[in-house]
Amino acid sequence: MLNKIITLNEYIAHKQKDFSYATGELSGLLQDIALAAKIVNREINKAGLVNILGATGSSNVYGEEVKKLDVFANDQFIRSLRTSGECCGVASEEEESFIAFENEKAKKAHYVVCMDPLDGSSNIDVNISIGTIFGIYRRKSKVSDICNLDDFLQKGRELVAAGYVIYGSSTMLVYSAGGKVNGFTLDPSLGEFCLSHHDIKIPKKGKIYSINESYKNSFSKSVNEFVEYCKTEDKATNRPYSSRYVGSMVTDFHRNLIKGGIFMYPALRNHPNGKLRLLFEGCPMAYLVEKAGGRATTGYTDILDVQPTGVHQRVPIFIGSEDMVEKVEAFIQKYESVSSL
Ligand code: P6P
Numbered sequence: 001m002l003n004k005i006i007t008l009n010e011y012i013a014h015k016q017k018d019f020s021y022a023t024g025e026l027s028g029l030l031q032d033i034a035l036a037a038k039i040v041n042r043e044i045n046k047a048g049l050v051n052i053l054g055a056t057g058s059s060n061v062y063g064e065e066v067k068k069l070d071v072f073a074n075d076q077f078i079r080s081l082r083t084s085g086e087c088c089g090v091a092s093e094e095e096e097s098f099i100a101f102e103n104e105k106a107k108k109a110h111y112v113v114c115m116d117p118l119d120g121s122s123n124i125d126v127n128i129s130i131g132t133i134f135g136i137y138r139r140k141s142k143v144s145d146i147c148n149l150d151d152f153l154q155k156g157r158e159l160v161a162a163g164y165v166i167y168g169s170s171t172m173l174v175y176s177a178g179g180k181v182n183g184f185t186l187d188p189s190l191g192e193f194c195l196s197h198h199d200i201k202i203p204k205k206g207k208i209y210s211i212n213e214s215y216k217n218s219f220s221k222s223v224n225e226f227v228e229y230c231k232t233e234d235k236a237t238n239r240p241y242s243s244r245y246v247g248s249m250v251t252d253f254h255r256n257l258i259k260g261g262i263f264m265y266p267a268l269r270n271h272p273n274g275k276l277r278l279l280f281e282g283c284p285m286a287y288l289v290e291k292a293g294g295r296a297t298t299g300y301t302d303i304l305d306v307q308p309t310g311v312h313q314r315v316p317i318f319i320g321s322e323d324m325v326e327k328v329e330a331f332i333q334k335y336e337s338v339s340s341l
Helices: 009-016 027-046 068-084 121-127 214-220 221-231 251-261 276-291 322-338
Strands: 057-061 065-067 087-092 111-121 132-140 159-167 173-177 182-187 190-198 206-209 262-265 296-298 317-320
Touching: 009 027, 009 182, 009 190, 027 068, 027 111, 027 132, 027 159, 027 182, 057 206, 068 087, 068 111, 068 121, 068 132, 068 322, 087 276, 111 121, 111 276, 121 276, 132 251, 132 276, 159 251, 159 276, 173 190, 173 251, 173 276, 206 251, 214 221, 221 322, 251 262, 251 276, 251 317, 262 322, 276 317, 296 322, 317 322
Parallel strands: 087 111, 206 262
Antiparallel strands: 057 065, 111 132, 132 159, 159 173, 173 182, 182 190, 262 317, 296 317
């Protein structure tokens, strides 16, 4: 029997019926994000052909070189959210602070969005997969007011939806709005995201570990001991594991979500909170991995339980298959008093 094509918009509308209280606002916001992703995808696919490769010569708040596609993606998502009417403000990795939308329609909206508009952008010029990451919170401030910082400094447990777009061999949008994690693959001939991965569950055990081992001399003893554990032959526990690290979190996360594995960006000697951002990478990906049956921790606390204190706060991240995250936690417990840092 031919499988019926279910588009993202059909799926969102269908799921909305499951929630009698749903007013369609979250549905509309998800559709606005998906539309912006299609526009960004179109530019990424032709980036090599037109002059939007290469740096803008400017840098972002972290001092990282900003590529033209970074700027395009950031502008596109902010424009889409500003006009959505379902979003009253956005915090973007590419912006110094959050942006409060001041048009009357936006001020009446119930949601704010935290996002990394183009994660892994250093890979743009070498045609390696990159991605967009987003998390959606209900605002805490009064509807009709302008949103404020507290709307964004919410724990990941408060997320109402989160997802990512991976611009790879195919372009996929993966999200959860509180229930299952579903993947939708963009069919360029239709211009539609179509359901392709229903109810994604991350394998409890995995055989892939993802970490930038060039920082070995900056890792704690527990992290180095765990990496050696991953490399050690032991047939009973399916080791050695395979090392896979792309340098694009969305890509490494997505592969591990489907196949099983652990992605780690731990504390480094000179960066005690690591590199990745709590609001833009940590919380959305932790929300998704827990909905898919996995774990995400700083090594000491679930990522979703960390209270944000700043929009650009960084956090150490160990995320992926439950058994592998629990194993690295055990190493941290065992060696934490004997840190080599
Ligand atoms: P490193 C990309 O710049 C990014 O934010 C993530 O997508 C990626 O996992 C990480 O940084 C790579 O960092 O230090 O290994 O180059």
